[in-house]
Amino acid sequence: MNNISVFLLTGFLGAGKSTLLNRLLSDPDFADTAVVINEFGDIAIDHDLVHVGKTQVARTTTGCMCCTAGSDIRTTLYELHTLAEAGETVFKRVIVETTGLADPAPLINDLIPGGSPAIGLRDHIVARNFELAGVVTLVDIETGTAALQNHFEATKQIAFADRLLLTKTDLVNGAELNSAVERLKAGLLPVNPSAPILDSSAAGFVPADLFRQRAYMPASLGDDVIGWLALEAAIRSEVPAAHGNTDAVQGVDRHAGRIRTFTLTREQPVEPETFRKFMGLLSDSAGPRLLRAKGIVNLAEDCARPAVVHAVQHMVYPLRTLDAWPDEDHRTRLVFITDGIDPEPVRQLFEAALDNRPSYIYRRFTEFGAQLKSLLHSAVTQPRRGAPR
Amino acid sequence: MSFVNPLAPRRALPEKTRQIKEWTRALRGLDDQVVVAVSEIACRDEGCPDVETVIGIMRPGEKIETIRVHKPIAEVEQSDIR
Numbered sequence: 001m002n003n004i005s006v007f008l009l010t011g012f013l014g015a016g017k018s019t020l021l022n023r024l025l026s027d028p029d030f031a032d033t034a035v036v037i038n039e040f041g042d043i044a045i046d047h048d049l050v051h052v053g054k055t056q057v058a059r060t061t062t063g064c065m066c067c068t069a070g071s072d073i074r075t076t077l078y079e080l081h082t083l084a085e086a087g088e089t090v091f092k093r094v095i096v097e098t099t100g101l102a103d104p105a106p107l108i109n110d111l112i113p114g115g116s117p118a119i120g121l122r123d124h125i126v127a128r129n130f131e132l133a134g135v136v137t138l139v140d141i142e143t144g145t146a147a148l149q150n151h152f153e154a155t156k157q158i159a160f161a162d163r164l165l166l167t168k169t170d171l172v173n174g175a176e177l178n179s180a181v182e183r184l185k186a187g188l189l190p191v192n193p194s195a196p197i198l199d200s201s202a203a204g205f206v207p208a209d210l211f212r213q214r215a216y217m218p219a220s221l222g223d224d225v226i227g228w229l230a231l232e233a234a235i236r237s238e239v240p241a242a243h244g245n246t247d248a249v250q251g252v253d254r255h256a257g258r259i260r261t262f263t264l265t266r267e268q269p270v271e272p273e274t275f276r277k278f279m280g281l282l283s284d285s286a287g288p289r290l291l292r293a294k295g296i297v298n299l300a301e302d303c304a305r306p307a308v309v310h311a312v313q314h315m316v317y318p319l320r321t322l323d324a325w326p327d328e329d330h331r332t333r334l335v336f337i338t339d340g341i342d343p344e345p346v347r348q349l350f351e352a353a354l355d356n357r358p359s360y361i362y363r364r365f366t367e368f369g370a371q372l373k374s375l376l377h378s379a380v381t382q383p384r385r386g387a388p389r
Numbered sequence: 390m391s392f393v394n395p396l397a398p399r400r401a402l403p404e405k406t407r408q409i410k411e412w413t414r415a416l417r418g419l420d421d422q423v424v425v426a427v428s429e430i431a432c433r434d435e436g437c438p439d440v441e442t443v444i445g446i447m448r449p450g451e452k453i454e455t456i457r458v459h460k461p462i463a464e465v466e467q468s469d470i471r
Contacts, residue, residue, distance in 0.1 A: 105428075150400045152429040152462060191403055227426025231445035234453040235430065 003131040005093045006077070006111055007211050011138030012147040012154040013100030013292035013337055014312025016167035020138060020200070021097055024207045033211075034080050034091040038072075038099050073110050077130050078122045094130065095211065100292060101153050101259065101337070104135060104160040105232040112218065116233065132216045137161035137195075141169050141180055143313055145187050146288065158188055159224050161195045162217075163210050170201035194221050259291070262343035266332040269300040270354050272307075272319070278353035279309065279316045282346065288313045289341055295334035296326075309334070400463040412467045413444055413456070423448050429462045444470065 011017050018037075024030050073096065083089045098107065109115035111132035118124050137157045140147070144166075147154035158164065172180050185197055198205060218225050275297060283290060293311040297319065307319040336346065410425045419425065424447040429440060442465050444456040458469045 149402055152402055155402055155406070156428075187403075223424050224426065227424045227445060227447060228428060230424070230447055230453060231426040231428055231443065231455070234445060234455055235428070235443055 003129055004091070005133035005213055006130050007093065007095050007133055008098060008104060008107060008135045008160075009095055009138075010098040010102055010104055010135065010157045010161075011100065011165075011167075012140070012144070012151060012157060014143065014310065014315075015100065015138035015140045015147075016200070017097050017100070017138055020165070020167070020207055021095065024095070024211065027208050029208060030093075030211070032090060032092040034089070034094045036073075036076050036080075036094060036096040038097065038102070073107050074123050074126045077126045081125060081129050093133070093211065101151075103153055103156055103232075105156060105228045106236070108132060108135070108160060108216075108218065109229055109232055112216070112229075115229065116236070133214055134163060134211065134216050135161050136163045136165060136210045138165050138167050138200075139184065139188065140312065141166050141172055141184055142315060144184055146313070148187055148191065150288075155191055156228060158191045159228070160218070160221065161192055162214075162221070164188060164192065164195045164197045165200055165210065166197065167200045169199050191224075192221065259337065259339055260341065260343060261335065261337045262346070264295075264332075264334045264336070264347060264350050266298075266350075266354060269298045269303050270332055272299050272301055274354055275299070275309075276319075278350060279311060281349060281353065283311060283314060283316050286338065286341055289339045290314075290336070291339050292337040293334060296322075296332065297334075298330055298332045303330070306330070400461075402462055405462055405465070409442070409444065409462065409465055409470070412470050413446065416470055417446065419446065419448075427462065 009017055009021065021035065025033065025035070076096075077094065080089075080091070080094065084091065096107070098104070106116075111130070113127070118127050137160070139158065144154075148158065166181065166184065169177060169181065181199070188197060198210070200207075218229060279293070282293075290311060290313060293309065295309055297307045297309055299305075299307050299319075302321070304325075305321050305323060306325055307321050309319055310317045334350075336343070338346075406427045409427050413419070413425050414423075424445075426445040426447065428443050428445070430443060440461040442458040442460060442462050444458070446454040446456070448454075456470060458465050460469065
């Protein structure tokens, strides 16, 4: 029996992984795909935003897979294998959508021969039945260069890819597109000279081609990749000794403590204009330190049809309306991933803006701005390429 | 005339990583057979820094040697590598 192909779908926060997954899963040829969605944060939102057909099986995991030496990826694959053995599902491939902050090295080590040692029956069954077939990394044409320059996770995601996909190229003015693509490619090539670079909005681009059967060969990706895989194994084995910790299965936290994730929820429907005002105020104040915001909004104008909100650094994208709520939970739910921003002022700004208390909003906004001032003064001032709409 | 680019990257990680590798190679006198890898991880233990840089030196047939610098990659200086 052939092993089941496992593909990693990765890319920095907001690169468009869920969008690509939606395009892919609408292809009937991919109905036999199991999907694993890993989210950074305690409340999963992405599973509501990815439309999984009836014949597909999906697993959502929260907490970053790359930080858990207990190997969540192997546990999840083992669960999928158990379901298939019991005849409860049939699938021919698995796509693992990582968090935008994932370091691919530990995940890849868990999936390749000669990587992390197999411990126990579970790991051996996974090794016998699954194999890593490819790593697809998405790079946002608008924010890709900044991510590559400022976040080490983005560098590694790009370096480990055997396919690179430029996303959101359709949002760039036609006359500027070629030069924008060339600039981005010039930054990508030194990090990954091997992977083909594709354009998600090019004529003839077929998402399914990214996930065709092939063999993932880290050795072909250069010394950096080989070095990171070996270093990853060494770091894992060193963790207990280096930190006076005797718990050998404890994971390695790969994300600085300044990276925070928090969730805001609200029972009452919100007015569209006040919600847009809140997102605009937040984006203006936080700029590039608002790494990612996403969620589902219960708008007062049409409570039966929720809106999806996405923001990436300084970009707040237009609200997109869904045909229906994905589940019984009809609250507004927003997940934020931030770099050095305390959740409390954001929470207060959220409540004040949605309760429409102008003087309170002004006071909270001022306090929030003052708090951020010290963080932002050392950061490069990024022009706002997209105003909140 | 100098021009300060307001869009200039803040941390310039790819360039800084290459520089750290060069410093390490020069300090240890490493040839091309030796692979040097640089990574950045966070630390959760009290008393440890928020982020640390880990440099791996991989000599053929030998155990990996690691150098830990208790700073983010962007802040590592040549004198930190010992």
